[in-house]
Amino acid sequence: MTSGLWTAYEAAAATGGALCARGGDPDRWIAEEWAAGGVSIDTRTLKKGEMFVALKDVRDGHDFLAAAFAKGASAALVERAPDDTPEGAPLLLVPDALEGLRDLARAARLRNFGKRIAVTGSAGKTSVKEMLRCALAPSGEVHASDKSYNNHWGVPLSLARLPMRAEFSVFEIGMNHAGEITPLTRLVAPHVAIITTVAQAHLEFFGTTEKIAEAKAEIFLGLSKGGAAILPRDNEHYALLLRRAEEAGAARILTFGEDPEADFRLMDYAIDGEGGLIKASVRGAPLAYRIGAPGRHQAINSLAALAAAFAAGASIERAARALRRHRPAEGRGARRAIHLPRGGEAILVDESYNANPASMAAAIALLGAQKPERGGRRVAVLGEMLELGPDAPALHAELAPALVAAGVDRLYVAGDLMRHLWEKAPAEMRAGAASSAAGLAEAVIADLRAGDIVMIKGSNASKVSEIVRRLDDLGETGPRARAGGE
Ligand SMILES: Nc1ncnc2c1ncn2[C@@H]1O[C@H](COP(=O)(O)OP(=O)(O)O)[C@@H](O)[C@H]1O
Ligand SMILES: [Mg+2]
Structure with missing residues (x-):
């Protein structure tokens, strides 16, 4: 059953929006009877029964309302009803659709009692997120962002899709400028926040990698009480990241990398066909496992994922064993x-x-x-x-x-x-x-x-x-x- 993500009343309560149906028959109350199995912002990928959110980006989502209903949308979160809105189509009317999506996201978070993990970094966000999807699966239902949905609409969209009963959820958070991560991490309020690495990317907006490190460290500002920070021990900005994690009140800090001090330490790596064989030292104990993606950088990413899985309460051994099923995402090796x-x-x-x-x-x-x-x-x-x-x-x-x-x-x-x-x-x-x-x-x-x-x-x-x-x-x-x- 996928119809259970949002009912009309839940979505209305979350957003404070008005349930209505354009020209609908008031005797049938259709405007209040719908339920949505998912949330979509793109009619090209919208599945039957999903709620369509009319965001304004390059194009105005309201231009696609008719198409959304033609593809079987159960309702639409909108700022207005364009002339071509189908007769009787159920709408949830709000002043600002992106704000409405954020409201759905916040409500989805509040009704879920699982552990949330947020991932940022200059490279490896999607890789680590996909590794966690795999590694956490044996320990409970996992919800993870689709593709690289990591920006001002991608993060709220991923959170608005969070099933009530998921035990773990994983969110990729990205940025091009200072200050962009703060509202996103506050929205997710992660129990575990990971920085994969800090490196030269988007330098034209930042100037130095130290400024990039500062911007990535914003992820700790959203940590839930008692939350954990997962840090790249080998990174040149490790000390800065550590300080920022402590200042933000991280209750636990775990590190990964090749440094002898790393809590999740890579000891030996060998490429093995389409994957890699890893020998690690995990909180002092040896751990050997295989991952289905090649590259030393992916081996190090996998240690970040294991540290996060551990901090979220999953079994490290089961998580490590599951990583053999991980495959690199499209275009990543x-x-x-x-x-x-x-x-x-x-x-x-x-x-x-x-x-x-x-x-x-x-x-x-x-x-x-x-x-x-x-x-x-x-x-x-x-x-x-x-x-x-x-x-x-x-x-x-x-x-x-x-x-x-x-x-x-x-x-x-x-x-x-x-x-x-x-x-x-x-x-x-x-x-x-x-x-x-x-x-x-x-x-x-x-x-x-x-x-x-x-x-x-x-x-x-x-x-x-x-x-x-x-x-x-x-x-x-x-x-x-x-x-x-x-
Ligand atoms: N820790 C890392 N260090 C360097 N390169 C990496 C790392 N992790 C992944 N990569 C590479 O970076 C590219 C993007 O990977 P991806 O996981 O999609 O990162 P992101 O989501 O941060 O853009 C891929 O080519 C991948 O192989
Ligand atoms: Mg990505």
Whole structure:
């Protein structure tokens, strides 16, 4: 049964809005009879029976009201009824739809007695959130944000979807500017707050990573009484984060990383096919487990997830065992075979979901940790890292030693900023440069041969995901796909 998330009366009580139905028959009271199994802000993904919230973002959600009801919305949270609202469609009228969504979120939180975990950081938020979804599952019902829903509407939307009986909930909280995390963490009021890492991202809005650390530390301002802070022990701003967690009244502080002082410490890591084998020391005791996502950075993320699971009252052993079922989210290190036009297979490491210097370095190291089959090469296809401010050229150029250390054989770059890396890369590594990702795809495809491992990464706006799509499409004309069709 999914109809039980919000009844009309509960939603009205939460928001103080008015239940009405445009032109509806007052004798049928339809405006007050609905129940919603979910909350949606996007008619493209809205499922039958969900409540549609008409937010104003790039477009005005009120323009999509008719479409929402055509797709089976049970009701809509709106500021007004546009002319094309279907006759009798149940509405919940509020002065401000985003405020209404926040009200739903607050009410959802107040009626849930589970433990809430909030995750922020310069990289690894979605990864840690997905690890927690997996790790907590054996200990109770888990609710976690969809995708990267981590901003001023994503966080309240995720919270408004919180089932009353979920025992654990996990929320990703992001930011581009100082002050943005504060209202979101106060809304979630987490029992456990995680900072995955602090690194160079959005530098153009901040100037220094210390200011980024300050902004991330806002997450502790929302901690529930008795709450726990989970901190990256290896980070250069650890001392600052610790101070801010203490000042905010965190009752318990747990650390993770490779530092000998870390409470959840990575002792040994080995890449293992599509995942990694981890040996850890957890509060002084040894713990070995496997995670289904490759990369040392993901191993460290998994220790943050285990620390949070422990702080939320789950069993560490059960959580660690469950992590073998974790898979990298779209574009975050997933590995798959692609079928080459001239026969044979190459391995694609899809890191195309966004990039900053920390995640770029992690992805290059991940490529270095994988051994190509005989005759194969390590191929890096890199798009620009954006929003880095005046240091951007240097931050691109500085990746050259990492490429050498990872044993990269072929380097392809797209975009003007990547030119700075291109110039620093060894001549024998340089395979191709173009001003845009689209201009690179043909050359990469023509170059690939059986046994190659190709890693693709760049900021979302660099559009390197387009190259991933082209490589995935190759399979459709490859020998395996043809065999399947016969
Ligand atoms: N702790 C980390 N340090 C460096 N890079 C990381 C870390 N965790 C994840 N990444 C990489 O950063 C990118 C984004 O990961 P994701 O988990 O989606 O982070 P976020 O949600 O914070 O954007 C991926 O390429 C991923 O492999
Ligand atoms: Mg994310």
